[in-house]
Amino acid sequence: MALSRLSSRSNTFLKPAITALHSPIRRHVSTDTSPITIETAVPFTSHLCESPSRSVETSSEEILAFFRDMAQMRRMEIAADSLYKAKLIRGFCHLYDGQEALAVGMEAAITKKDAIITSYRDHCTFIGRGGKLVDAFSELMGRKTGCSHGKGGSMHFYKKDASFYGGHGIVGAQIPLGCGLAFAQKYNKDEAVTFVLYGDGAANQGQLFEALNIAALWDLPAILVCENNHYGMGTATWRSAKSPAYFKRGDYVPGLKVDGMDALAVKQACKFAKEHALKNGPIILEMDTYRYHGHSMSDPGSTYRTRDEISGVRQVRDPIERVRKLLLSHDIATEKELKDMEKEIRKEVDDAVAQAKESPVPDSSELFTNMYVKDCGVESFGADRKDLKVTLP
Amino acid sequence: MAALLGRSCRKLGFLSSGHGARRSVSTETGKSLNLYSAINQALHIALDSDPRSFVFGEDVGFGGVFRCTTGLAERFGKNRVFNTPLCEQGIVGFGIGLAAMGNRAIVEIQFADYIYPAFDQIVNEAAKFRYRSGNQFNCGGLTIRAPYGAVGHGGHYHSQSPEAFFCHVPGIKVVIPRSPREAKGLLLSCIRDPNPVVFFEPKWLYRQAVEEVPEHDYMIPLSEAEVIREGNDITLVGWGAQLTIMEQACLEAEKEGISCELIDLKTLLPWDKETVEASVKKTGRLLISHEAPITGGFGAEISATILERCFLKLEAPVSRICGLDTPFPLVFEPFYMPTKNKILDAIKTTVNY
Numbered sequence: 001m002a003l004s005r006l007s008s009r010s011n012t013f014l015k016p017a018i019t020a021l022h023s024p025i026r027r028h029v030s031t032d033t034s035p036i037t038i039e040t041a042v043p044f045t046s047h048l049c050e051s052p053s054r055s056v057e058t059s060s061e062e063i064l065a066f067f068r069d070m071a072q073m074r075r076m077e078i079a080a081d082s083l084y085k086a087k088l089i090r091g092f093c094h095l096y097d098g099q100e101a102l103a104v105g106m107e108a109a110i111t112k113k114d115a116i117i118t119s120y121r122d123h124c125t126f127i128g129r130g131g132k133l134v135d136a137f138s139e140l141m142g143r144k145t146g147c148s149h150g151k152g153g154s155m156h157f158y159k160k161d162a163s164f165y166g167g168h169g170i171v172g173a174q175i176p177l178g179c180g181l182a183f184a185q186k187y188n189k190d191e192a193v194t195f196v197l198y199g200d201g202a203a204n205q206g207q208l209f210e211a212l213n214i215a216a217l218w219d220l221p222a223i224l225v226c227e228n229n230h231y232g233m234g235t236a237t238w239r240s241a242k243s244p245a246y247f248k249r250g251d252y253v254p255g256l257k258v259d260g261m262d263a264l265a266v267k268q269a270c271k272f273a274k275e276h277a278l279k280n281g282p283i284i285l286e287m288d289t290y291r292y293h294g295h296s297m298s299d300p301g302s303t304y305r306t307r308d309e310i311s312g313v314r315q316v317r318d319p320i321e322r323v324r325k326l327l328l329s330h331d332i333a334t335e336k337e338l339k340d341m342e343k344e345i346r347k348e349v350d351d352a353v354a355q356a357k358e359s360p361v362p363d364s365s366e367l368f369t370n371m372y373v374k375d376c377g378v379e380s381f382g383a384d385r386k387d388l389k390v391t392l393p
Numbered sequence: 394m395a396a397l398l399g400r401s402c403r404k405l406g407f408l409s410s411g412h413g414a415r416r417s418v419s420t421e422t423g424k425s426l427n428l429y430s431a432i433n434q435a436l437h438i439a440l441d442s443d444p445r446s447f448v449f450g451e452d453v454g455f456g457g458v459f460r461c462t463t464g465l466a467e468r469f470g471k472n473r474v475f476n477t478p479l480c481e482q483g484i485v486g487f488g489i490g491l492a493a494m495g496n497r498a499i500v501e502i503q504f505a506d507y508i509y510p511a512f513d514q515i516v517n518e519a520a521k522f523r524y525r526s527g528n529q530f531n532c533g534g535l536t537i538r539a540p541y542g543a544v545g546h547g548g549h550y551h552s553q554s555p556e557a558f559f560c561h562v563p564g565i566k567v568v569i570p571r572s573p574r575e576a577k578g579l580l581l582s583c584i585r586d587p588n589p590v591v592f593f594e595p596k597w598l599y600r601q602a603v604e605e606v607p608e609h610d611y612m613i614p615l616s617e618a619e620v621i622r623e624g625n626d627i628t629l630v631g632w633g634a635q636l637t638i639m640e641q642a643c644l645e646a647e648k649e650g651i652s653c654e655l656i657d658l659k660t661l662l663p664w665d666k667e668t669v670e671a672s673v674k675k676t677g678r679l680l681i682s683h684e685a686p687i688t689g690g691f692g693a694e695i696s697a698t699i700l701e702r703c704f705l706k707l708e709a710p711v712s713r714i715c716g717l718d719t720p721f722p723l724v725f726e727p728f729y730m731p732t733k734n735k736i737l738d739a740i741k742t743t744v745n746y
Binding site: 090091092142150151152153155156169170171172201202204205206207232233234235239240241303304361362364366367368371 | 451452455476478479480482483506507509510546547548549550551717718719720722723724725728729
């Protein structure tokens with residue numbers, strides 16, 4: 001069939017999906033509130049712990065919410081792509097389309113008291129934590145109404161009231177930070193956990209292993225999630241890692257390998273991990289996922305992988321299509337209803353973009369604010385802002 | 394700015410003065426190259442002339458994110474030109490080890506903003522190796538290359554100028570070229586210098602700066618500053634991409650009758666104090682400009698040293714036009730940068746002091 005024409009390397013990405021075609025989906029007649037049990041397409045692989053069950057408890061309401069949230073995230077990233085090409089977004093922009101299942105699956109398993117900290121590919125994680133579209137677009141375009149008041153940009157989205165600790169530019173730097181958050185949660189007896197997200201590229205940073213040791217030594221409720229999209233910028237995992245089994249890299253820390261394109265599998269794994277972390281300390285979740293865009297908007301994404309591979313994954317493993325099939329096969333929604341929902345979402349995103357475009361840029365005095373608690377009262381004026389007046393507090 | 398850069402680079406001619414060395418290279422013709430091509434040529438020559446030299450770092454195999462290492466892996470093989478995983482501390486430490494065995498390790502750090510995980514290796518290992526082993530061992534063959542500086546939209550982590558941190562470390566050298574021809578000669582000198590060197594490349598100029606670069610193997614000496622524009626009223630000192638901005642300010646100042654002398658420091662550690670001193674003794678005024686934040690920037694060191702040496706000859710306080718004391722901003726970059734107008738303003742204020 002067509003699948004055999006794909007290169008052997010692409011097959012590693014398609015294997016989980018091919019299994020999916022063979023495993024049966026249980027059909028239930030459902031109402032909005034009654035629970036449904038769905039089998040994950042791919043079994044979990046574990047290291048030093050038991051695997052969670054492949055049967056995920058969910059409901060038609062939840063699956064529909066998955067669809068809506070993922071479709072919104074997908075639309076947002078595509079809109080960001082166009083805005084970047086129109087030079088309304090400048091700097092660096094790292095898009096998450098393809099990986100949406102991770103953001104929504106994780107949210108379904110946790111509360112806003114649990115903390116999430118991630119790398120620079122943070123737009124969808126921010127939305128998952130309850131961030132508004134208009135705040136995201138404003139921040140991308142560097143406007144005052146952005147979630148970081150226009151001072152952070154694409155790589156630095158934060159949301160304090162939802163325990164979203166951002167948005168980090170330096171690869172791997174968020175990992176020890178995340179373990180620190182977990183320590184605070186344990187100390188304060190919060191009964192909450194921290195999800196520390198990093199990529200396959202960051203998995204080779206020394207700070208990961210330092211943080212893992214500390215987390216394991218002190219039994220911190222830290223869940224380290226390796227978003228393995230198989231490419232660290234342009235370098236494939238087999239070329240950068242001696243052991244690409246990232247869930248085993250913790251050695252003495254248990255790990256779980258999860259199909260990251262299946263929102264239900266992600267939910268199950270995160271639920272399992274949270275229970276584990278609260279009782280036993282750190283655990284690693286390796287999410288097998290894929291990004292359709294290149295590393296950033298400056299990367300076409302096709303010099304180190306074939307277009308066949310990208311379209312292959314899109315055809316067979318796309319997270320939104322998987323949920324769409326579930327909704328249709330379980331008669332939760334009709335095709336027309338889903339298409340209408342997508343149209344609504346498109347309009348929602350376009351409206352948010354338009355609103356964000358109208359927002360003002362931050363005032364130039366903001367250049368000096370929030371460096372210290374009490375800023376030094378610096379003002380700039382004169383030709384090209386050359387003159388500075390400083391009034392110490 | 395882009396168009397001016399191309400023209401002004403070709404205008405930067407050679408002017409001999411003070412302790413500046415005679416360099417016939419600047420009058421030679423060659424091929425028109427941009428900065429990344431010139432650096433690429435230097436790397437080809439370095440690897441060709443010494444079979445024990447290696448180039449490695451993140452993504453250098455396919456040519457690097459700025460194309461500086463194009464063609465090296467194909468020509469010299471994957472045993473000499475190879476990619477490393479994403480671990481700056483490991484990469485530099487590995488380079489120090491390789492250099493300690495008598496090889497030339499040419500390490501690339503993808504952006505100077507990411508050099509900090511390797512800071513311990515550079516400061517505590519590379520800089521002190523010869524000293525603490527009583528000259529039994531050294532890692533002189535180590536050269537670390539990193540793109541630095543503003544690029545218009547780089548934000549916090551793709552625009553930093555960290556040279557000041559490294560200038561504070563005895564045992565290493567810090568070199569910054571201003572143009573393609575300079576870069577090729579300086580990089581070859583750095584690679585062949587028997588001391589560990591950190592070589593910062595102005596990323597804004599990778600494509601923008603175009604100059605005639607001689608095709609043969611040539612070196613430009615380290616620790617020798619160059620007077621690139623002669624004048625009598627004020628001395629301006631800078632390095633890297635900032636020199637182009639300063640030159641524009643000099644041209645504007647000339648229209649108002651102020652004659653500016655512009656010096657390219659080239660090597661920041663150890664820096665050529667004599668050339669700058671001679672110039673300031675002639676003009677009586679000094680202005681230093683760099684992109685890095687003003688407090689604790691390298692301009693402070695130059696200012697203090699010149700004050701010690703030329704106190705009685707100074708007609709005005711030393712002026713520093715630098716980046717502001719904030720993290721490198723995103724949308725506020727135009728306010729943060731030491732622009733031509735800020736420099737021009739300072740020139741006039743200093744001259745009229």
